[in-house]
Amino acid sequence: MNRYVAITAFVLLLIAYTSASEAAVRLRVSQSPPWALPGELFPVSVTVRALNADGTVDKTYVDPVTLAIKEGTGTEGATISGETVATPVEGIATFSELSINRIGRGYVLIAASGALSADSQPFTVGSGQVLLWGRNNYGQLGDGTNNNRNAPAIHPALTTVTAVSAGHTHTLALKDNDSVWSFGYNLYGQLGDGSTLTRTSPVQITNFTGVIALSAGEHHSMALKSDGTVWAWGYNGYGQLGDGTTTERHTPVQVSGLTGITAISAGGYHSLALKDDGTVWAWGNNWSGQIGNGSEDDQYLPVQVSGIRTAVAISAGDSHSVILTDDGTVWAFGNNADYQLGTSSVIYSDIPIAVSGVSGIKAVGAGNAHNLAVKTDGTEWAWGANGYYQLGDGTTTKRFTPASLTGPADIISTDAGYRHSTALRKNGGVWAWGYNYYGQLGDGTLTNRQVPKLITSLTDISCISAGGFHTAAIKMNLPVPFVWADVVTALRVTAGLQTINNVQFIRFDVEYTGASAARIDLHDVFRISRKVMGMEDNP
Incomplete structure (x- = not known):
C-alpha cells in the first residue's frame, strides 16, 4: 500500500514539474502592422503568443493580454482604438479592428499579461512622399531620365506611399490606395508589368492588390499580402521566386506552400520569409549556405531555416542572411568572406550561428557583405566588409566583431546597401555613410564618407531603403498645425x-x-x- 502511495506521489510530482517547466515564460508579438493609416483599421490583425522556455507556444495559457502604444513611441497623445484586451486561444491572443488616430513614425505596441510583456516591431502611421537619389542608369530614380542625383528629390507621382524598397537597379513602391508601382531595370521582368522593358517612370502592376509589404532584390521582387501569402516575380535562375521552377516570371506568382507570413526580404539571388510562428523560411541560390538548412543545394521551394523558432526580423544580403530573435540575439549564415557572419574565420556556415559581441538588438540590416544592427538604446553597430567605409568607423578594415558607431543616436531602423549604409532617427532624421560615387548618400556630394554624416536635407522621414547604388525614402505627409x-x-x-x-x-x-x-x-x-x-x- 505504501508503495502505491509513493508511486502516486511520484507521478503527481512529475506532472507538477512538467507543467511548471512548460509554463509560458515570455510573450512574442508574432504579427503587427508594417504600416497603418490614421483613423483606419490596421491592414492586419495583431497577434501575441505566449511562449514556453523552448520557444514553443503554451497552448494552455489563457490569461488576458492587453495591448497599448508603448510610452515614448509614435506621436505624443496618440490613442489606439478597438478591443485592446484579448483572451488567448491555444496560447495566441488576436486583436482585430484596431486603429491609431495620429500620424507618426516609430510606433511600437506593447503586449502585457501579468508579469510578461513584449514589444512589436516599429511601424509608421500615415503615408508620405517618396524621395530618391543616387545612381539612375536604368531609371531606378523614376524621374524619366538616366541622370544621377546626389541629393534627395521628391517624386511628384509618388506622394501617398506607405512602403518603398530599393533593389539593385530597380525600385518598388506601395501607395495607400492599394496599388503597387515599379520602375528601373526590367530585363528579367522584375518590374512585374508583364514586359521586359526598362522603365524610367513608375508603372503600375495591374490586377495586384492586398499588398502590405515589398522587397526588391538583385533582379527579382517580392510582395507580402495581408492574407499572409508571398508573391514574387523577375529572375528565377536559382529558384528565388519559390514556385518550384527556374522559369523567369514577368508578373507576380504565388510562392508555393507559404501561409501566415509576416515579413519578407529579397537578397541577391535568394529570398527569406518570416512566419507568424517565429520560424524563417528560405529559397533560391544556396552556394554559400545562405538558405540556412544545412546544405549548399539551391532550393526551388521554401525550406525551413534550421534551429530558429523565435525570429522577429529578417534581412537577406547578397549571399548571406541575418535573423533577429526575440531575445535580441542576431544570427547569421551563408558567405563569410568578409566576416559578415561575425566570426574570425572566413569559412561560411550553412546553418545560423549567433553573432558574438553584440546583444539587445531591436533592428538589423544586411548589405552586400556587411551588416548593421540597432540596439534597444538606439545605438548603431556594424561589422563585415569595409572597403568603402560602409562600417562607418573611419577605416577600410573589415571587422568580424560588431563595433558601435560614433554619431548616430536614437536610431529606430537601419538599412544597408551594396556599399553604403543608412540609419533612421526617431525624430525623422537620417544618417548615411560609405560609398558615394553616385551620390547615394544624398549629401550633395560624391565624396565617400568614412564616418556617419547627418543628411540635413532629410527631415520627417519614416522609411529608408538602401539599394545597390541608390537610396529611397518616405517623407511623411504631416499636417501643418x-x-x-x-x-x-x-x-x-x-x-x-x-x-x-x-x-x-x-x-x-x-x-x-x-x-x-x-x-x-x-x-x-x-x-x-x-x-x-x-x-x-x-x-
Missing part, C-alpha cells in the same frame, strides 16, 4: 493640412480646456476655426 485658444469659450482648436489620395483636407481637433464639463457650441467651433485658418470672423 495651427493652434488657437479662446479664453471665453475655453476651446482649444488645432487645425492642420493633410493630403490623402492627392486631395488636401483641413483637419480640426477641438479640445475643451475649462475646469468643468460643458457643452461645446458648434457655432463657437466654427468661429474659432475660421480664426485658426486666418479667415475673418463671421458671426
Whole structure:
C-alpha cells in the first residue's frame, strides 16, 4: 500500500514539474502592422503568443493580454482604438479592428499579461512622399531620365506611399490606395508589368492588390499580402521566386506552400520569409549556405531555416542572411568572406550561428557583405566588409566583431546597401555613410564618407531603403498645425493640412480646456476655426 502511495506521489510530482517547466515564460508579438493609416483599421490583425522556455507556444495559457502604444513611441497623445484586451486561444491572443488616430513614425505596441510583456516591431502611421537619389542608369530614380542625383528629390507621382524598397537597379513602391508601382531595370521582368522593358517612370502592376509589404532584390521582387501569402516575380535562375521552377516570371506568382507570413526580404539571388510562428523560411541560390538548412543545394521551394523558432526580423544580403530573435540575439549564415557572419574565420556556415559581441538588438540590416544592427538604446553597430567605409568607423578594415558607431543616436531602423549604409532617427532624421560615387548618400556630394554624416536635407522621414547604388525614402505627409485658444469659450482648436489620395483636407481637433464639463457650441467651433485658418470672423 505504501508503495502505491509513493508511486502516486511520484507521478503527481512529475506532472507538477512538467507543467511548471512548460509554463509560458515570455510573450512574442508574432504579427503587427508594417504600416497603418490614421483613423483606419490596421491592414492586419495583431497577434501575441505566449511562449514556453523552448520557444514553443503554451497552448494552455489563457490569461488576458492587453495591448497599448508603448510610452515614448509614435506621436505624443496618440490613442489606439478597438478591443485592446484579448483572451488567448491555444496560447495566441488576436486583436482585430484596431486603429491609431495620429500620424507618426516609430510606433511600437506593447503586449502585457501579468508579469510578461513584449514589444512589436516599429511601424509608421500615415503615408508620405517618396524621395530618391543616387545612381539612375536604368531609371531606378523614376524621374524619366538616366541622370544621377546626389541629393534627395521628391517624386511628384509618388506622394501617398506607405512602403518603398530599393533593389539593385530597380525600385518598388506601395501607395495607400492599394496599388503597387515599379520602375528601373526590367530585363528579367522584375518590374512585374508583364514586359521586359526598362522603365524610367513608375508603372503600375495591374490586377495586384492586398499588398502590405515589398522587397526588391538583385533582379527579382517580392510582395507580402495581408492574407499572409508571398508573391514574387523577375529572375528565377536559382529558384528565388519559390514556385518550384527556374522559369523567369514577368508578373507576380504565388510562392508555393507559404501561409501566415509576416515579413519578407529579397537578397541577391535568394529570398527569406518570416512566419507568424517565429520560424524563417528560405529559397533560391544556396552556394554559400545562405538558405540556412544545412546544405549548399539551391532550393526551388521554401525550406525551413534550421534551429530558429523565435525570429522577429529578417534581412537577406547578397549571399548571406541575418535573423533577429526575440531575445535580441542576431544570427547569421551563408558567405563569410568578409566576416559578415561575425566570426574570425572566413569559412561560411550553412546553418545560423549567433553573432558574438553584440546583444539587445531591436533592428538589423544586411548589405552586400556587411551588416548593421540597432540596439534597444538606439545605438548603431556594424561589422563585415569595409572597403568603402560602409562600417562607418573611419577605416577600410573589415571587422568580424560588431563595433558601435560614433554619431548616430536614437536610431529606430537601419538599412544597408551594396556599399553604403543608412540609419533612421526617431525624430525623422537620417544618417548615411560609405560609398558615394553616385551620390547615394544624398549629401550633395560624391565624396565617400568614412564616418556617419547627418543628411540635413532629410527631415520627417519614416522609411529608408538602401539599394545597390541608390537610396529611397518616405517623407511623411504631416499636417501643418495651427493652434488657437479662446479664453471665453475655453476651446482649444488645432487645425492642420493633410493630403490623402492627392486631395488636401483641413483637419480640426477641438479640445475643451475649462475646469468643468460643458457643452461645446458648434457655432463657437466654427468661429474659432475660421480664426485658426486666418479667415475673418463671421458671426
